Amino acid sequence: MREKVSCFSGFTTLGCHSLSAQFLPEEIAQREELEQFLLTAEIISYKEIGEGVTKPIWLFLKKDNVERNGVWKNPRGIQGGYLEGWQYEIAAYRLDKLLGLNMVPPTVEREFQGQKGSLQLWVQKEYSLLEVMEKKIPLPSSGPEADNWEKRKHLSRAFDALIANEDRTQQNTLYTKDWRMILIDHSRSFRTGKKFTQNLIYSEKHPEGPKLMSELPRAFVEKIKSLNFELIKSIVGEYLTDAEIEAILARKELILKAVDKLVKEKGEDKVLY
Secondary structure, three states: OOOOOOOOOHOOOOOOOOOOOOHHHHHHHHHHHHHHHHHHOOOEEEOOOOOOOOOEEEEEEEEEOOOEEEEOOEEEEEEEEEEOOHHHHHHHHHHHHHHOOOOOEEEEEEEEEEEEEEEEEEEOOOEHHHHHHOOOOOOOOHHHHHHHHHHHHHHHHHHHHHHOOOOOOOEEEEOOOOOOEEEEEOOOOOOOHHHHOOOEEEOOOOOOOOOOOEEEEEHHHHHHHOOOOOHHHHHHHOOOOOHHHHHHHHHHHHHHHHHHHHHHHHOOOHOOO
């Protein structure tokens, strides 16, 4: 019997040991196999998704007796007034792995119809943040799911601040049934201008009000501290320029200063866990 798998099981598993983790250990171990699948599986059909400025395409993939779906995109240059780059999707995924966030689906470089682009594993979500807001879906108010909701929110802000993602929307923030967070669409990231190297996207001066990274895992902060040019270069390869890597390091220092300020104001046990 043909096995059909349309998403990474890590996004749908409910019986996780800790809701603060996005993937189970066995699912994290599966990522290399999933990356190879995306790289080598036969493209049996495709369909335009019909949403978004970057015109993503839904690829239907098959290898041996396994079928999965992926989202392919190859935006380049200025589109809709923003600098877009498919390579940023891959860099974001690789940094997600390095930092242990486990929020971004497996993403690789894949050629389609003679053009290079990014191919990201299609994930089945319960709802997007937009659906939560529009349909007034009740947010978790107690227990580990509520704790997870709050902590993932702060962690996603820290990640977006680090990679200078200026396009985090309610549509590309996704949730599983048990409120684990999935982050997609990073083609407007890794900015190098002074606006993104002298200030963080999420700060006390945010136009929507304070959106500080109020609670963060100690392990994540330690990994931020360990970032240097050589390490980032070894992870992202040719997908980021030297200037883009230097911009990450500038934001690293801003994040650490923001965390230090919060620790002094609230106490370490209120900020780091």
